[in-house]
Amino acid sequence: MSEEKEVTEETQPIVLEKLREKFADALLADAETSNGVAVVVNKDNSYALLEYLKTELAYAFLVDVTAVDNSNLESELMQYDYARFMVVYHLYTFEGETPRIRVKVPVHEKDLKVTSVTTLWKGANWLERETHDMFGIDFEGHPDLRRILMPDDFEGHPLRKDYPLRGRGERERFNFEKQNV
């Protein structure tokens, strides 16, 4: 096992090479992880890269879509031009040597828009709705971008770092009669 590792250290995973070749300008960072690779791509090319991964490199399985609010994570903010949010996609392939790939897309607060991947994966529908619900990120081209976990008339986005753990008094103000629609 250790011998194999030494060989692969020189030759990068083939996925990474292909991505570097095709998306040379769009890739902001890339790295190997313990179970695959992780890449950071700029927002304009995120859809193209994910489509390429799905159709050309057989990453057929969308494991997860989520986001991270980097407000309190100085190192990440510095590295990606003070982009507040990082939308994170996890993909999986049933074949190949790098089973998992993590694609991260920095998103600035003044332009909270990412292209939706619902056209590539049906499973992305609810994942993007949840990310929208929790972080307020808009997915362009999403067919039904509503809140999913929080009530429809909820204000704010609970997983943002500036949202307090115990809420902003929604529990006390909750109107039961208004809910009976």
Added chain:
Amino acid sequence: MQGKMERTTGEKMVLNFGPQHPATHGTLRIVLELDGESILKATPHAGYLHTGFEKLGEHLDYNQYIVVTDRMNYLSPLSNNFGYVLAVEQLLGIEVPKRCQYIRILMAELSRLADHLLWLGTAALDLGAFSVFLYSFREREKLYSIFEKTTGARLTTSYTRVGGVFRDLYDGFETDARDFITNFPKALKETHTLLTRNRIWMDRTKGVGAISPEDAINYGLTGPCLRATGVAHDIRKAEPYSSYDEMKFDVPVGTNGDAYDRYLVRMEEMIQSCGIVGQALDNLPDGPFSVEDNKIMMPDKSDAYGHIEGLIHHFKIVMDGHGVQPPTGDHYCATESPNGELGFYIVSDGSGTAYRIRIRPPSFFHFQALPHMLEGGMVSDTVAVLGSLNVIAGELDR
């Protein structure tokens, strides 16, 4: 399905299925648009049990969060405990001793059995097979008494710790577990005779809620629901974690991806789990049951009371900013929970509390794919399909 074409009336009726319904097992809601008895459109609604588990993870330290994982899939809390600490350990870059890995496998497989048994009982009960419910709960009770003796709790087990488990197996564990796995296949045969070739059961589940392998992958289905479509994907085989690479077991697959195949896959998985438990008991290594690094794992109580070093370590572990502190970075770790791929994506900023914890629950994807399986079917199939998916509201809404 047969009467679908004749029974259209041209009038649309909206039926609220849940949030309170005996077959929703938790709080789910499906809005069904019906034409006669056939379903035109199904819209699932999630969020009734949203508890903010991910937000809570940003405010609790790594060991405190284990109690939250109990409450995600409350049918197999031990699997959740396992998946979570594995993610933290991989982030820390540590590996637990062999004995601990085996103990975790034992508990994960026993909880897979408990989860599938509860699923079996309730799914059959929803379709009116009451005796199956009694049979499976009788067996499940034996497992729960094993869990209770091992962890001290039936439901809120919180058995694992970052770097190990909080105590070793109890003395009679091997006898109890062996008793169970020798008697269980016979008990499962009783269920097979009740259901597998039962005309009513087959009519209610065969061809109902079918999904193709391509669609299943597109929707992100995992676990028994994916395997029922014929995709032999199991994370325990594909990316072996803990010591699963040392276990011999088969990955049962179905062919049609319908409710009946999901039933058969789960039934066979229970037999395979028994096999894994047997192997783990045969080869259970001696040695420590957790890492011996006291900067990660709390020292033994006698050590904390008797030695100054132990006392210091004891306090350091529980003090904010002195306990388990993974290096800055992020990590995604997936385990095969009874329902499918349970993933934890943890972002660490180097402190004792996770910067962000994201849980990838299998039920979220299964519930999302529900309209695909229901639309065009009969209203009575709703219960059969929902039952076969085993959607757990706790992990669906987190």
